[in-house]
Amino acid sequence: MSDYKKMLVAIDLTEEAPQVLNKAKAMSQAHGAELMLIHVVEPVGYAYGGDIPMDLTELQDQLDKAAHEQLAGYGEQYGVNTDSQIVTVGRPESEIHRLAKEHGVDLIIVGSHGRKGFQLLLGSTANGVLHGTECDVLAVRIN
Template identity: 50%
Template sequence: MPYHHILVAVDLTEECDPVIHRARELAVSNSAKLSLVHIVEPMAMAFGGDVPMDLSQLQQQQQFDQAKERLDRLIVKYPELSREYSHLTYGQPRQEIHHLAKEQGCDIIVVGSHGRHGLALLLGSTANDVLHGAPCDVLAVRLQTKS
């Protein structure tokens, strides 16, 4: 069964290039729409709630601004990722990716995965979170680990 709408979730680092390449291949081979999402995770979530609120709010805006700049550069680098189908949101990655996939009617979510050793570490924490409870198929693209 072909895919019609592919959601690619990226971290906006250079490491996300293979994830975008794989999502593009899928989109082309299925004549599917390609959407992009990046989730800015609250500092308090990332550090277990040990960040003072005033610092967290200041950092939140800085994080969001930096993510928007990186997202804009990524769209310039990959013109097929239009602004119309690019999403930048704030929250818990798993919940936001699942919500967007449902809301947009996506058939598959493409994420990057660091193939760690051992079954328990097969997927990175975000990729693993996205996999569980996803409203559609999930493709984890293995990322090369830097030695």
């Protein structure tokens, strides 16, 4: 196994996030690597397909603020400094790829639900991250 120097942990801020974070923290300590935490907030318009003729800016801002607060809590709990905590808006796979490239990440760590069947081995986000990245990806199975 190669030495990793910078690890990006993409979390979804659910109750399952600590499972991914615990594994990521152990990996970063074992390799002496810097840990980055990221969360991607999907644009509210995606959920409605852009069919609702209303300004969703306030809702988007509330989601963004809540994500920053939650990520900061995890950052404090897992010893990740604020400069290495990123909340961004966009498509999760694309943003994870972009941030990994921008920050020279060696390893991306994501959570994956262990569903039945070969095609459901990885969730859609984990699968999207795996296909299209230029570095290693660790999918942590979420129980």
